[in-house]
Amino acid sequence: MNINEAIDLLKENGYKATGKRKDILNYFADSDGYRTAKDLIKFLEKKDDAVSFDTIYRNLHLYNEVGILETTELNGEKHFRMNCTHHHHHHFICNKCGKTKEIEVCPMDEVTRSLANYEIDGHKFEIYGLCPTCQ
Amino acid sequence: MNINEAIDLLKENGYKATGKRKDILNYFADSDGYRTAKDLIKFLEKKDDAVSFDTIYRNLHLYNEVGILETTELNGEKHFRMNCTHHHHHHFICNKCGKTKEIEVCPMDEVTRSLANYEIDGHKFEIYGLCPTCQ
DNA sequence: TTTACAAATCGTAATGATTACGATATGATG
DNA sequence: CATCATATCGTAATCATTACGATTTGTAAA
Known part of the structure; x- marks a missing residue:
């Protein structure tokens, strides 16, 4: 945005x-x-x-x-x-500088199947580490 | 444990x-x-x-x-x-009672490929909502 | 079992982030 | 440009967490 x-x-x-x-x-x-x-x-x-x-x-x-x-x-x-306004995605987040990189993978479709009687309101998928610059 | x-x-x-x-x-x-x-x-x-x-x-x-x-x-x-000591997995977490249900899906293998020059230290995958009891 | 002592706990004070409040300032609308 | 609800200011209050000196308690050796 x-x-x-x-x-x-x-x-x-x-x-x-x-x-x-x-x-x-x-x-x-x-x-x-x-x-x-x-x-x-x-x-x-x-x-x-x-x-x-x-x-x-x-x-x-x-x-x-x-x-x-x-x-x-x-x-x-x-x-x-x-906030990111375009398509749904997740983030790699650098532990040092806080910068993010978009991750296209989202496993929610697969997950929903195994939670039949559960009401799902949201989810979080984040990868942490060091970006190329901060290593 | x-x-x-x-x-x-x-x-x-x-x-x-x-x-x-x-x-x-x-x-x-x-x-x-x-x-x-x-x-x-x-x-x-x-x-x-x-x-x-x-x-x-x-x-x-x-x-x-x-x-x-x-x-x-x-x-x-x-x-x-x-802490869970057995095999790697993630959790559905009930927003009301805090109870968890194990989720076997983990998309990290797929993700790693798209983060070639990044050093990955950890990741979090959580699903939030209401468990059958709390709905 | 007793002793000795480092580690753990207690009760409370200090810290630090966040929230709340009455007084003042400011953007939006006519 | 006048009005007024909304936003901001400066500071005080709150709340969770951390820190501290004094006391207690596991542990392991005697």
């Missing part, structure tokens, strides 16, 4: 596109990988753009709700990345 | 098998699903067995390190369950 799509999504859901919200979107749009709340705070502080915790966390949750960000837990910390 | 295997594992690693450690092991051995630190604390309080936070968290980490417990994040909370 790019910034414009994200802003549209905000407006569609009745939320304002404020300066702070755009700053946060810019950060994730340029990241191309998983980042923590702390990463974001550091980034905003560097550009002399003091942001209240309230604003950070409120918007991270909001973005997750409306589908702008997706989230996962890496090494005990919550991480966020821009 | 059962309690005796867990105690052996502790001793092999040079740790003592104390009363509190056995209480904690008993809880997870009887659970057959994912439980939080809070669940454990509640359980121990009920049986009039006051346990310090220090003891709870120190041992949860220890058990995770030596391979007695495995951990995952569910609905924003860290959960633990007795």
